Amino acid sequence: MNPVNYLYLSALLFTIGAAGVLIRRNAIVVFMCIELMLNASNLALVTFSRMHGNLDGQIVAFFTMVVAAAEVVVGLAIIVSFYRSRHSASVDDAALMKL
Secondary structure: OOHHHHHHHHHHHHHHHHHHHHHOOEHHHHHHHHHHHHHHHHHHHHHHHHHHOOOHHHHHHHHHHHHHHHHHHHHHHHHHHHHHHHOOOEOHHHHHHHO
C-alpha cells in the first residue's frame, strides 16, 4: 500500500478530531477527539519514519502514546470530578469552576 494513503488517512482523522473539538460541547467527546488527533499525528509520524527508513518517528510516536496514556488518566479524573460537582459534562459549565 502506498504511504501517501496513510498520510491522507492521518489528515482525515486529524480533521475529524479538530472538527469534534470545535463543534461538540460534551467534555468526554472533546477529550476523545483530542485523542483522535494524537493518534492521527502518530500515524503520520510512523508513516514518515517508514518512508525515510529510520526509527526516529516511531520512537517519538511511542513516547506520544505514553504521554497520551497519562493524559487519559488525568483528564478523566478531572472530568469525573467536574461531573460529580455539577452533574453535567458540558464544556460551557467549566468556566464556572474558576472561582
